[in-house]
Each structure stands twice: as C-alpha cells, then as structure tokens.
Amino acid sequence: xxxxxxxxxxxxxxxxxxxxxxxxxxxxxxxxxxxxxxxxxxxxxxxxxxxxxxxxxxxxxxxxxxxxxxxxxxxxxxxxxxxxxxxxxxxxxxxxxxxxxxxxxxxxxxxxxxxxxxxxxxxxxxxxxxxxxxxxxxxxxxxxxxxxxxxxxxxxxxxxxxxxxxxxxxxxxxxxxxxxxxxxxxxxxxxxxxxxxxxxxxxxxxxxxxxxxxxxxxxxxxxxxxxxxxxxxxxxxxxxxxxxxxxxxxxxxxxxxxxxxxxxxxxxxxxxxxxxxxxxxxxxxxxxxxxxxxxxxxxxxxxxxxxxxxxxx
Ligand code: AGV
Ligand code: CA
Numbered sequence: 001x002x003x004x005x006x007x008x009x010x011x012x013x014x015x016x017x018x019x020x021x022x023x024x025x026x027x028x029x030x031x032x033x034x035x036x037x038x039x040x041x042x043x044x045x046x047x048x049x050x051x052x053x054x055x056x057x058x059x060x061x062x063x064x065x066x067x068x069x070x071x072x073x074x075x076x077x078x079x080x081x082x083x084x085x086x087x088x089x090x091x092x093x094x095x096x097x098x099x100x101x102x103x104x105x106x107x108x109x110x111x112x113x114x115x116x117x118x119x120x121x122x123x124x125x126x127x128x129x130x131x132x133x134x135x136x137x138x139x140x141x142x143x144x145x146x147x148x149x150x151x152x153x154x155x156x157x158x159x160x161x162x163x164x165x166x167x168x169x170x171x172x173x174x175x176x177x178x179x180x181x182x183x184x185x186x187x188x189x190x191x192x193x194x195x196x197x198x199x200x201x202x203x204x205x206x207x208x209x210x211x212x213x214x215x216x217x218x219x220x221x222x223x224x225x226x227x228x229x230x231x232x233x234x235x236x237x238x239x240x241x242x243x244x245x246x247x248x249x250x251x252x253x254x255x256x257x258x259x260x261x262x263x264x265x266x267x268x269x270x271x272x273x274x275x276x277x278x279x280x281x282x283x284x285x286x287x288x289x290x291x292x293x294x295x296x297x298x299x300x301x302x303x304x305x306x307x308x309x310x311x312x313x
Pocket of ligand 2: 012
C-alpha cells in the first residue's frame with residue numbers, strides 16, 4: 001500500500017495531542033513530521049508530550065520540531081495549561097525516556113525541509129494557527145507545488161468562539177491567534193479542507209462520551225483517551241467559554257475516513273485586522289474552500305474508539 005504523506009502542525013491542546021495519537025494509527029497514512037506551535041499550549045510540555053506519544057504509540061519514527069512563531073492574540077493560560085496535564089500522564093512516562101528525534105530547525109524551516117525531501121506531494125494537517133505555514137510559504141514559495149492540500153481546523157460562518165475585549169465575537173480562535181497568517185495563506189492556490197465550528201459543534205465532550213471510554217478502559221489506547229479528556233470541561237447543561245469539543249480530532253478523522261463528514265465548496269475571505277479580525281466571511285470574490293460543515297457524531301466516536309483499540313489492545 002502506498003501511504004499518504006502527512007505533515008502535522010499542532011498547538012498542544014488536549015485534542016491536538018489526541019489527534020497526533022490518531023494519525024499515528026492510520027494504516028494508509030505516514031506522518032512525515034510533526035511540529036508544535038505554542039498557541040493553545042506551552043511549547044515544552046506540548047513538545048515533550050508529542051515525542052512521548054510517538055514513542056509509546058507509533059510503529060515508526062517521526063521527527064519533531066518546535067516553532068519559534070509568536071501570535072498576535074494570545075490564548076488564555078487556563079487553556080494552555082492543559083498541555084502539562086497530558087505530558088504528565090503516567091502512561092507516557094512509564095519508560096522514563098524520550099526517543100523521538102527533535103529537529104534543530106524551527107517549525108517553518110522543518111516544514112520546508114520535510115516537504116522538499118518527501119518525493120510525493122504532502123498533505124498538511126494543521127490544528128492550530130497557520131503562522132508556520134505562512135512563514136514557510138514566504139521563505140520558500142515553490143513548496144506550494146508540493147502541497148497536496150491543507151486540512152485545517154479553523155474558521156466559522158456562524159457564531160465565533162472568541163470572547164475577548166476589543167473583539168466582536170465573530171472569529172474562531174485558530175484564525176484569531178494570527179489573522180494575518182490565515183489571510184496570507186488565503187492568497188495562495190493551496191486547496192483547503194476547512195473543518196469549521198459548524199461541524200465541530202456536533203462533537204462536544206460529554207459525560208456520556210467519557211463513560212463510554214471508561215467502560216472500555218481495559219484497552220490501553222481507550223484508557224489513554226479517557227485520561228487525556230479528564231483534564232478538560234465537558235458539555236453538561238449548557239455551553240460555557242471553556243466547554244470542550246473534539247475540534248481537532250474531527251479534523252484528523254475527516255482525513256482518516258473521508259465519509260464521516262459532509263463538505264461543500266464555499267467562497268470566502270479572512271478579515272486580517274480590526275474588531276472582526278480572524279473572521280472567515282462568505283465572499284463571492286473570495287477563495288473557494290471545501291467547508292466541512294456536518295458530521296455523524298455516532299460514526300465519528302465509533303471510529304475514534306476503533307483506532308484507539310488498535311493502538312494498544
Ligand atoms: O477553536 C478551537 C481550537 C482547536 O484547535 N482550540 C481548541 C482546539 O485545539 C481553541 C479553543 C477554543 N475554545 C477552547 C479552546 C476551549 N474552551 N478550551 C481550549 N481551547
Ligand atoms: Ca488546536
């Protein structure tokens with residue numbers, strides 16, 4: 001089987017790290033590199049957790065790289081702290097070692113190098129802001145030809161999830177952290193699968209989902225899911241600013257099993273500054289993207305559990 005070549009850039013949230021775990025289990029995917037941007041997580045624990053997940057759950061070696069990018073609008077530290085919880089999980093620290101190689105290059109250069117040295121075209125999966133991609137394209141515009149497509153968790157055409165002073169609430173956080181970067185990527189010809197809040201809103205973390213994982217914790221991979229998600233707040237009665245969804249995990253699942261989601265082409269642009277900065281907005285003159293707007297939650301959660309059981313039976 002020829003495997004699809006996937007480069008993964010994430011920002012250290014619980015669902016980012018679970019996404020890495022998932023990508024490593026997909027039979028027809030080879031992860032060619034992983035990089036970490038310190039947006040919704042802290043750089044050191046998110047990088048260490050990534051290397052430990054590769055050590056524990058991958059059947060092949062993957063090189064990891066740290067980003068030196070900085071955003072415009074920082075994430076709340078209450079959310080970023082989650083990266084420490086995952087890094088501290090006993091299952092990731094049993095061996096007491098960290099073997100997955102760490103690149104000397106910062107993420108945007110690591111991305112350029114990995115795309116160049118991969119013979120086939122690369123699929124990019126980004127589950128944080130687009131800063132490293134935007135910098136890579138600025139430094140080496142010719143890599144665009146070797147990018148198959150970008151699968152990105154970002155954006156919304158409905159209600160945003162940013163509740164911050166000086167903002168009107170229309171943006172999704174991954175766009176808002178660095179609106180200029182998303183704006184720049186929108187100026188390229190790269191094909192984009194946009195996994196927006198429209199679809200991720202359908203997959204909240206709930207007590208029922210947690211109970212399902214608890215029942216099957218005899219599988220080490222399912223126990224890992226349960227432990228990862230024990231550190232973040234579920235949807236119980238009504239949504240709060242902290243309610244956790246499986247945003248990034250749906251994004252990786254949409255790559256692993258395409259029929260789990262519904263897509264449609266929409267033309268849109270990104271607002272780079274001002275009170276709506278980071279908003280993705282329908283625009284007949286804008287870039288056509290494949291909007292992932294719906295999913296079947298049952299099928300999604302079954303797929304997730306299936307992969308987790310495969311990882312560590
Ligand atoms: O906007 C969703 C993105 C996803 O990439 N992140 C979390 C996911 O990793 C930011 C975010 C929005 N609301 C959050 C977020 C919350 N309540 N807790 C943590 N992160
Ligand atoms: Ca994320």
